[in-house]
Amino acid sequence: MSPESPRNPHGPDSPPSPDGLQGPGSPDALRGHEPDLLYSDTEDALRDAVRSLLADRAGHQTVLDRIETGDPYPTGLWQALAAGIGAAGLLVPEKLGGQGASHREAAVVLEELGRAVAPAPYLTSAVVATETLLALGPGDGPAAGLLAAMAAGERTAVLAVPLTTAPRTAFEATGPVRAVADAAAADVLLVPRPDGLYAVPAAEAVITPVTPLDLTRPLAVVDAGGSAGTRLAGGGESRAAVRRGLLAGAGLLASEQLGLAEWCLEETVRHTRERYQFNRPVGSFQALKHRMAHLWLDLVGARAAARAAADALAAGAADAELTVAVAQAYCSGVAVRAAEECVQLHGGIGMTWEHPAHLALKRAKADQVALGTAGHHQDVVADLAELPAPA
Amino acid sequence: MTDAAELRERTRALLAAHPPATTGRTDFLRARFDAGLAWVHYPAGLGGLDAPRSLQAVVDAELAAAGAPDNDPRRIGIGLGMAAPTLLAHGSGEVASRFLRPLWTGEEVWCQLFSEPGAGSDLAALATRAVRDEATGDWIVDGQKVWTSSAHTARWAILIARTDPGLPKHRGITYFVCDMTDPGVEVRPLRQITGEAEFNEVFLTGVRIPDAHRLGAVGDGWRVAQTTLMNERVSIGGARIPREGGMIGKAAAVWRDRPGLRTHALHRRLLGLWVDAEVARLTGERLRQQLVAGEPGPEGSAMKLGFARLNQAISGLEVELLGDEGLLYEDWTMRRPELVDFTGRDAGYRYLRSKGNSIEGGTSEVLLNIVAERVLGLPPEPRNDKDVPWKDLAR
Numbered sequence: 001m002s003p004e005s006p007r008n009p010h011g012p013d014s015p016p017s018p019d020g021l022q023g024p025g026s027p028d029a030l031r032g033h034e035p036d037l038l039y040s041d042t043e044d045a046l047r048d049a050v051r052s053l054l055a056d057r058a059g060h061q062t063v064l065d066r067i068e069t070g071d072p073y074p075t076g077l078w079q080a081l082a083a084g085i086g087a088a089g090l091l092v093p094e095k096l097g098g099q100g101a102s103h104r105e106a107a108v109v110l111e112e113l114g115r116a117v118a119p120a121p122y123l124t125s126a127v128v129a130t131e132t133l134l135a136l137g138p139g140d141g142p143a144a145g146l147l148a149a150m151a152a153g154e155r156t157a158v159l160a161v162p163l164t165t166a167p168r169t170a171f172e173a174t175g176p177v178r179a180v181a182d183a184a185a186a187d188v189l190l191v192p193r194p195d196g197l198y199a200v201p202a203a204e205a206v207i208t209p210v211t212p213l214d215l216t217r218p219l220a221v222v223d224a225g226g227s228a229g230t231r232l233a234g235g236g237e238s239r240a241a242v243r244r245g246l247l248a249g250a251g252l253l254a255s256e257q258l259g260l261a262e263w264c265l266e267e268t269v270r271h272t273r274e275r276y277q278f279n280r281p282v283g284s285f286q287a288l289k290h291r292m293a294h295l296w297l298d299l300v301g302a303r304a305a306a307r308a309a310a311d312a313l314a315a316g317a318a319d320a321e322l323t324v325a326v327a328q329a330y331c332s333g334v335a336v337r338a339a340e341e342c343v344q345l346h347g348g349i350g351m352t353w354e355h356p357a358h359l360a361l362k363r364a365k366a367d368q369v370a371l372g373t374a375g376h377h378q379d380v381v382a383d384l385a386e387l388p389a390p391a
Numbered sequence: 392m393t394d395a396a397e398l399r400e401r402t403r404a405l406l407a408a409h410p411p412a413t414t415g416r417t418d419f420l421r422a423r424f425d426a427g428l429a430w431v432h433y434p435a436g437l438g439g440l441d442a443p444r445s446l447q448a449v450v451d452a453e454l455a456a457a458g459a460p461d462n463d464p465r466r467i468g469i470g471l472g473m474a475a476p477t478l479l480a481h482g483s484g485e486v487a488s489r490f491l492r493p494l495w496t497g498e499e500v501w502c503q504l505f506s507e508p509g510a511g512s513d514l515a516a517l518a519t520r521a522v523r524d525e526a527t528g529d530w531i532v533d534g535q536k537v538w539t540s541s542a543h544t545a546r547w548a549i550l551i552a553r554t555d556p557g558l559p560k561h562r563g564i565t566y567f568v569c570d571m572t573d574p575g576v577e578v579r580p581l582r583q584i585t586g587e588a589e590f591n592e593v594f595l596t597g598v599r600i601p602d603a604h605r606l607g608a609v610g611d612g613w614r615v616a617q618t619t620l621m622n623e624r625v626s627i628g629g630a631r632i633p634r635e636g637g638m639i640g641k642a643a644a645v646w647r648d649r650p651g652l653r654t655h656a657l658h659r660r661l662l663g664l665w666v667d668a669e670v671a672r673l674t675g676e677r678l679r680q681q682l683v684a685g686e687p688g689p690e691g692s693a694m695k696l697g698f699a700r701l702n703q704a705i706s707g708l709e710v711e712l713l714g715d716e717g718l719l720y721e722d723w724t725m726r727r728p729e730l731v732d733f734t735g736r737d738a739g740y741r742y743l744r745s746k747g748n749s750i751e752g753g754t755s756e757v758l759l760n761i762v763a764e765r766v767l768g769l770p771p772e773p774r775n776d777k778d779v780p781w782k783d784l785a786r
Contacts, residue, residue: 037677038684269767284770289763296762300693304673329666370533377661390653
């Protein structure tokens with residue numbers, strides 16, 4: 001696929017306004033750009049392609065069948081998604097071998113991956129690691145070669161930091177790193193060390209899988225200390241790049257959480273319409289209806305927040321960090337609530353291994369602490385919106 | 392087909408013939424109505440030109456630039472938003488031309504006589520009776536209405552009343568225009584928990600309504616009322632709301648200006664609500680963009696629910712944040728405000744007034760049912776009143 005210009009597909013040219021809108025008396029940091037919160041036709045087409053691929057290759061039964069094998073990634077899925085659809089290169093400019101699209105399109109891919117709870121190193125490789133490398137401003141060095149291979153779906157790379165690392169956390173590896181996501185699927189590890197960012201071939205590191213709460217996103221302890229690797233950038237540049245990579249990851253994780261929550265609500269509505277007790281569909285009881293209606297309200301908000309974050313990242317907006325913090329502070333709770341309600345409103349079947357609700361619950365709970373907790377992101381809001389904690 | 396250029400020309404001609412600087416407000420508004428520039432999507436002769444609704448903005452911009460008076464739409468919202476579309480859709484040509492001009496200019500204020508003490512969420516259960524006087528053909532109305540804003544200033548009311556108690560509740564209702572100066576109409580202010588009275592109780596005793604003031608067929612009032620209720624949510628305006636634009640801006644400003652009030656527990660709650668308010672703002676912005684793109688979604692029903700919950704939580708937080716000051720209340724004097732300002736007055740007032748946000752215009756519980764059934768497609772509650780004559784329902 002070759003996405004067209006991703007910006008403002010819905011109307012007349014309306015470039016991001018430099019002076020946006022602002023409430024009376026509020027800090028300058030609240031100045032915002034005008035986000036496009038809708039989906040373009042290109043994005044809808046991309047969604048259809050990814051959804052149909054996932055239905056084909058990563059149905060819930062396929063995922064359930066694989067999660068305990070040590071290799072949860074469905075056969076052929078990554079190749080078809082990354083190279084076939086071209087989703088791995090969405091963030092990468094065409095001149096660097098990518099699709100020249102943006103975070104908006106990558107967000108749509110993540111919505112679908114969230115719906116399917118599909119194991120694929122997309123958030124880790126095609127978003128966080130890719131954005132980190134892009135932030136280095138690669139010309140024709142080793143980072144450029146790696147980016148091109150990643151964009152083509154030929155290689156995958158993950159940033160060797162714990163999945164819980166928030167964008168503002170300065171993380172540097174001085175020993176084995178716990179809870180690195182998708183290390184098992186990586187060809188290359190991007191290792192932030194005190195003196196810079198290094199590319200280390202996965203084969204030269206010691207990668208020890210651990211048993212994760214969320215079996216669909218494998219975790220490992222990564223010890224890259226035995227390999228010098230290739231230095232891609234110095235300390236300061238490295239820290240800024242890692243921060244940008246994690247910011248993109250946190251912003252687009254909101255779209256994964258949105259997709260997951262949407263699936264949970266749809267399945268719960270479907271089940272409660274079909275399930276009869278007391279001679280009525282249980283979904284006709286107001287106590288249950290109101291819980292599902294509340295979830296729908298949460299989802300409507302999550303969609304607006306996730307779209308705003310993707311759009312702000314795509315536009316390189318001045319308020320991108322605030323918009324991402326709002327999206328994460330909101331969407332992580334929505335996904336957990338939706339998954340928990342999905343389990344509860346399915347009754348006994350929701351507690352079984354054979355029903356996929358637990359896949360969503362485990363993913364949602366793990367996502368809640370991934371890339372910064374809601375509390376961390378609230379602290380970022382406090383800082384940027386000038387709402388300081390008590391002295 | 393009327394286009395923007397033609398409308399601009401007509402507006403300039405109106406301004407030339409009736410210069411706002413030397414024309415009285417009412418005279419100008421009447422002339423504007425007669426020129427078809429009141430609401431351009433209305434029919435010619437009734438204040439419009441059968442033009443696309445979107446072109447109204449062209450007229451409004453020209454008039455605003457020339458400093459022309461407007462019809463103060465916030466003050467006559469019930470007439471403009473609810474009575475007018477119903478008069479247009481269901482009134483005879485005679486009725487429409489009699490009522491629409493003074494309605495639009497604000498010379499005649501309208502109110503809505505729908506809710507009753509025994510018919511709130513279950514509006515179709517209403518008990519106000521309209522009985523035909525066979526000698527004159529008039530209708531004689533007896534009953535009680537409640538939550539009527541503007542009743543004390545209104546010249547006319549839209550009214551639904553029961554004309555056949557022997558039919559199931561939705562089928563025995565008829566829709567009327569009621570003269571608020573009829574001697575049988577008594578209006579009493581209804582004091583609220585805020586101390587003031589935005590609304591009224593209206594007692595109807597032997598009120599006489601000519602049959603010509605019936606809108607729609609006898610017994611078809613529920614269907615006619617749907618026109619009114621569908622227009623209750625007046626189209627969401629074109630303006631973007633800035634960050635901290637609503638009630639959260641008040642709480643955030645207090646937090647910034649008064650460091651001595653800060654506690655850790657309140658900080659967490661403030662941040663949570665700030666995020667929720669920002670997400671609600673983005674939700675409204677997304678809805679606005681959907682409307683502009685001509686793809687309205689069901690998200691509109693989410694807005695009122697979220698707005699009510701947020702306003703209540705934020706104003707509650709503000710009272711706590713203010714401490715000693717939060718214990719005070721500006722003024723309990725019974726007043727009858729013409730307009731409601733949800734973000735006005737002090738924190739205590741906002742806290743109390745926002746309690747109404749989850750009740751007025753459809754309770755949050757009923758709206759949740761509507762979301763569940765119409766958006767999510769969940770099965771309806773079993774209904775045991777659909778085919779029972781109204782007179783046999785439990786009351």
